[in-house]
Amino acid sequence: xxxxxxxxxxxxxxxxxxxxxxxxxxxxxxxxxxxxxxxxxxxxxxxxxxxxxxxxxxxxxxxxxxxxxxxxxxxxxxxxxxxxxxxxxxxxxxxxxxxxxxxxxxxxxxxxxxxxxxxxxxxxxxxxxxxxxxxxxxxxxxxxxxxxxxxxxxxxxxxxxxxxxxxxxxxxxxxxxxxxxxxxxxxxxxxxxxxxxxxxxxxxxxxxxxxxxxxxxxxxxxxxxxxxxxxxxxxxxxxxxxxxxxxxxxxxx
Amino acid sequence: xxxxxxxxxxxxxxxxxxxxxxxxxxxxxxxxxxxxxxxxxxxxxxxxxxxxxxxxxxxxxxxxxxxxxxxxxxxxxxxxxxxxxxxxxxxxxxxxxxxxxxxxxxxxxxxxxxxxxxxxxxxxxxxxxxxxxxxxxxxxxxxxxxxxxxxxxxxxxxxxxxxxxxxxxxxxxxxxxxxxxxxxxxxxxxxxxxxxxxxxxxxxxxxxxxxxxxxxxxxxxxxxxxxxxxxxxxxxxxxxxxxxxxxxxxxxx
Numbered sequence: 001x002x003x004x005x006x007x008x009x010x011x012x013x014x015x016x017x018x019x020x021x022x023x024x025x026x027x028x029x030x031x032x033x034x035x036x037x038x039x040x041x042x043x044x045x046x047x048x049x050x051x052x053x054x055x056x057x058x059x060x061x062x063x064x065x066x067x068x069x070x071x072x073x074x075x076x077x078x079x080x081x082x083x084x085x086x087x088x089x090x091x092x093x094x095x096x097x098x099x100x101x102x103x104x105x106x107x108x109x110x111x112x113x114x115x116x117x118x119x120x121x122x123x124x125x126x127x128x129x130x131x132x133x134x135x136x137x138x139x140x141x142x143x144x145x146x147x148x149x150x151x152x153x154x155x156x157x158x159x160x161x162x163x164x165x166x167x168x169x170x171x172x173x174x175x176x177x178x179x180x181x182x183x184x185x186x187x188x189x190x191x192x193x194x195x196x197x198x199x200x201x202x203x204x205x206x207x208x209x210x211x212x213x214x215x216x217x218x219x220x221x222x223x224x225x226x227x228x229x230x231x232x233x234x235x236x237x238x239x240x241x242x243x244x245x246x247x248x249x250x251x252x253x
Numbered sequence: 254x255x256x257x258x259x260x261x262x263x264x265x266x267x268x269x270x271x272x273x274x275x276x277x278x279x280x281x282x283x284x285x286x287x288x289x290x291x292x293x294x295x296x297x298x299x300x301x302x303x304x305x306x307x308x309x310x311x312x313x314x315x316x317x318x319x320x321x322x323x324x325x326x327x328x329x330x331x332x333x334x335x336x337x338x339x340x341x342x343x344x345x346x347x348x349x350x351x352x353x354x355x356x357x358x359x360x361x362x363x364x365x366x367x368x369x370x371x372x373x374x375x376x377x378x379x380x381x382x383x384x385x386x387x388x389x390x391x392x393x394x395x396x397x398x399x400x401x402x403x404x405x406x407x408x409x410x411x412x413x414x415x416x417x418x419x420x421x422x423x424x425x426x427x428x429x430x431x432x433x434x435x436x437x438x439x440x441x442x443x444x445x446x447x448x449x450x451x452x453x454x455x456x457x458x459x460x461x462x463x464x465x466x467x468x469x470x471x472x473x474x475x476x477x478x479x480x481x482x483x484x485x486x487x488x489x490x491x492x493x494x495x496x497x498x499x500x501x502x503x504x505x506x
Contacts, residue, residue, distance in 0.1 A: 239499050249433035
């Protein structure tokens with residue numbers, strides 16, 4: 001399975017994904033689910049994918065193909081020079097539309113055949129980022145290609161196995177949450193998910209984009225045994241146990 | 254939806270269920286999902302139900318019909334006097350088999366028709382209790398009528414919306430957990446579920462059977478605003494916030 005979470009805060013965007021994929025419990029692999037594109041100072045975009053891996057890999061390939069075609073254009077008269085890409089789109093909203101269109105194309109191509117063989121084509125993709133002159137935004141693209149945006153009322157998006165990691169986000173994340181605290185929250189959210197669902201697994205991919213800064217402030221892989229993540233995980237485990245212990249037992253039965 | 258949890262501890266059995274049922278989000282009702290039968294000093298049995306309400310109500314009705322038929326038998330020569338019931342069965346394992354057989358009958362009767370109309374017949378039932386001369390045991394009966402038993406490795410069973418309330422049980426429940434602490438744990442587990450899933454709702458039903466004591470030590474309805482439950486809920490909320498606050502933020506981004 002998968003767990004990916006994106007926070008859209010006043011201070012910027014925080015994204016965290018796991019890397020475990022499975023086709024049945026006896027066929028477990030590692031695939032990165034986070035993809036980033038950056039023109040430092042101009043645009044930083046991050047995708048995270050859940051669901052049918054062939055569908056989401058197809059979407060990412062289509063995005064890269066468009067970028068390569070445009071990049072290879074000899075000059076402005078080359079028809080490929082006008083190819084719209086996620087790095088040329090005039091808004092993050094338009095970027096989400098492009099990702100949605102690729103999603104719809106992949107679904108159309110394979111959905112009936114997958115369904116006929118009893119397999120699910122469902123997939124979802126979180127798209128977040130910032131372009132120069134625009135706000136930082138985060139969207140969730142569904143299988144049909146439609147999408148929603150994170151808003152101040154619900155400043156986070158989750159895909160995959162979202163339930164175990166949601167309660168802590170519900171309790172502590174607001175648009176005003178600073179990045180340093182938000183990082184701690186997504187670590188705890190991921191840690192709860194890792195503990196409860198074996199099909200979500202290390203290593204993790206982390207990305208941070210600060211508000212107004214069109215580049216990745218942080219983009220790192222968190223390997224098994226990572227000191228920072230392990231420290232938070234152990235502290236949270238102890239703090240939870242202490243919290244539970246601090247509440248009086250129910251006497252009188 | 255539904256959330257029901259049963260703990261099978263060395264000290265006894267603790268069961269907690271919500272009472273919310275919905276057929277679509279615009280059709281929400283209150284139905285008790287916990288059913289108890291007791292012959293004090295001889296036998297105490299508790300059922301909790303999740304899934305298709307018509308199926309589980311049918312199972313409970315079949316259990317009660319058998320009890321009534323046997324109870325109404327004029328004397329030992331009356332054929333109904335030999336009707337096997339959950340109060341006459343010679344083991345808790347046999348009680349689970351009886352519940353499973355009723356489940357299979359209901360599934361056979363309605364499943365195809367429900368499925369033809371795009372509806373789910375799936376249901377699950379937790380059966381727990383103790384009879385004199387036997388151990389206290391807890392079983393989970395699935396739609397086909399088969400069942401599993403709670404063991405020391407996993408001393409709790411959950412049905413319905415189980416994910417939000419599972420992490421705390423994973424962390425604190427062992428067979429050695431005393432009842433007073435176990436009650437606190439199921440309150441916290443239910444509280445997490447109530448907060449995250451609107452289709453799980455108050456009031457709650459609670460039952461406790463102490464090891465070796467074939468009667469209900471506690472059987473009460475917890476209404477909205479219940480002092481004990483509200484107190485635990487608020488203390489847990491504060492303790493969680495403090496726990497999160499006690500962990501250092503991730504600096505340096």
